[in-house]
Amino acid sequence: MKYIIALIAGILSGAALFLLGLVYNPFIGEAALSPLATTDSKTLTLGYSAVASDSVMYTNDGESQVSPFPDKVQQLWEAPISQTNAMVTVLTDSRNQVAGMGIKMASAGENTRLLEGKALVNSVWYVYLPGRGSFFVEQTENYWGYLRDIILPAYRSSAGTWKGIWTGNVTSGPGTTGTARVSGGTGEFDGMEMLGVESLSVRTWRVSGGPLAADGWLTIEMPDDQLAAN
Amino acid sequence: MLAAAGALYTIPVVDQFREVSIVTVAPNGGNSELFHINIPADRVMIGATGKDGDVPLELAWPQDKVFENIGTEIFKVRNAKDAVIGVAARTVAKEGDTDLTDWVIHLPARGSLFVNMEPQPEAGRARIGKLRTGSREFGDLSGLIAESWVSGSASEDGVPRGRIELRADYVSASSLVGGRAEEQLR
Numbered sequence: 059m060k061y062i063i064a065l066i067a068g069i070l071s072g073a074a075l076f077l078l079g080l081v082y083n084p085f086i087g088e089a090a091l092s093p094l095a096t097t098d099s100k101t102l103t104l105g106y107s108a109v110a111s112d113s114v115m116y117t118n119d120g121e122s123q124v125s126p127f128p129d130k131v132q133q134l135w136e137a138p139i140s141q142t143n144a145m146v147t148v149l150t151d152s153r154n155q156v157a158g159m160g161i162k163m164a165s166a167g168e169n170t171r172l173l174e175g176k177a178l179v180n181s182v183w184y185v186y187l188p189g190r191g192s193f194f195v196e197q198t199e200n201y202w203g204y205l206r207d208i209i210l211p212a213y214r215s216s217a218g219t220w221k222g223i224w225t226g227n228v229t230s231g232p233g234t235t236g237t238a239r240v241s242g243g244t245g246e247f248d249g250m251e252m253l254g255v256e257s258l259s260v261r262t263w264r265v266s267g268g269p270l271a272a273d274g275w276l277t278i279e280m281p282d283d284q285l286a287a288n
Numbered sequence: 289m290l291a292a293a294g295a296l297y298t299i300p301v302v303d304q305f306r307e308v309s310i311v312t313v314a315p316n317g318g319n320s321e322l323f324h325i326n327i328p329a330d331r332v333m334i335g336a337t338g339k340d341g342d343v344p345l346e347l348a349w350p351q352d353k354v355f356e357n358i359g360t361e362i363f364k365v366r367n368a369k370d371a372v373i374g375v376a377a378r379t380v381a382k383e384g385d386t387d388l389t390d391w392v393i394h395l396p397a398r399g400s401l402f403v404n405m406e407p408q409p410e411a412g413r414a415r416i417g418k419l420r421t422g423s424r425e426f427g428d429l430s431g432l433i434a435e436s437w438v439s440g441s442a443s444e445d446g447v448p449r450g451r452i453e454l455r456a457d458y459v460s461a462s463s464l465v466g467g468r469a470e471e472q473l474r
Contacts, residue, residue, distance in 0.1 A: 073292045128347055131333065138371070141304060148352070157354070159379070161392065182402075188383075196421070241420055243404050244388055
């Protein structure tokens with residue numbers, strides 16, 4: 059009997075040590091600086107609220123932490139889309155003025171590798187700025203830092219809430235420097251191939267409800283030669 | 289510890305459910321795929337300024353002047369076997385005298401398509417759009433999408449019933465010299 063107890067205790071403590079090592083692995087970290095921070099090109103920054111109830115519409119499978127908004131919006135419950143969420147939101151410019159409409163569709167990434175610090179999401183943005191045109195953003199996002207620094211502490215908290223200031227880039231590809239691929243659609247963006255980065259700033263996160271105070275930004279680098287051509 | 293590491297390494301954390309792709313080879317080269325959206329069942333959201341009939345009913349469409357000429361719809365997308373396989377967004381806007389219609393089709397297990405439609409459909413024909421770009425499986429493809437409305441049975445509540453058909457014809461962009469994809473697929 060004592061051997062069985064020792065075996066179970068050994069397995070449990072081994073798994074716990076492994077999880078601790080995984081979460082606090084010093085070799086896994088995110089780049090603190092945006093890949094576009096040092097660009098000489100003109101950039102376009104668009105902000106949005108990352109709180110579902112601040113959006114025009116947010117939906118998912120209806121069983122996730124973040125509840126669909128408005129309440130009666132149709133949920134994405136079918137198996138092929140049950141790990142997907144869709145959001146329609148208002149985008150603001152760098153002066154906090156309404157600039158246009160953004161639609162984001164995101165799905166859990168099958169290339170997620172927690173051992174390597176990759177909690178991946180494949181997402182696309184469609185952005186339409188009235189009077190300027192539309193463009194499409196394709197990206198892989200890595201939420202490992204978000205998971206480790208916000209969600210795990212919230213679960214450990216007796217109140218089930220994390221409060222603080224967390225800011226980070228979530229874009230991790232497909233560009234080799236951790237940038238999103240941005241393709242122009244219409245208007246002044248027609249034919250342009252650009253780079254982008256999405257970042258988040260979270261202040262409050264609750265186990266029941268997800269982000270309660272959070273903002274996001276899309277930063278798009280517009281190469282001067284392509285701007286001149288358009 | 290080794291067992292936990294081994295389990296995490298071998299067992300996929302995310303495993304997207306896949307419907308079998310129903311793709312046909314076009315006679316003149318390239319592949320064709322038919323998607324459709326059942327209306328109104330697959331409409332997740334519709335919002336536009338100054339128009340009744342927002343879905344869901346509690347939707348608060350932004351009243352800012354910027355949104356005066358924008359309408360957005362979100363749908364579930366089905367394959368030829370009527371199984372839901374993705375989510376799509378259709379945005380309509382007026383840019384001066386020009387009508388803009390863009391589609392984004394997101395298929396979680398495969399990738400996404402971004403399509404700019406022609407302002408007006410040709411008389412009696414489907415509205416044609418150009419595949420601007422795609423992600424993952426669609427990243428190297430070039431082609432056209434044809435959008436058409438197929439009326440269903442008459443509705444009693446005044447809501448149009450039917451389906452939106454999206455026929456995608458695509459070829460590998462790397463195998464073609466510029467411009468030929470459209471000629472080949474039309």
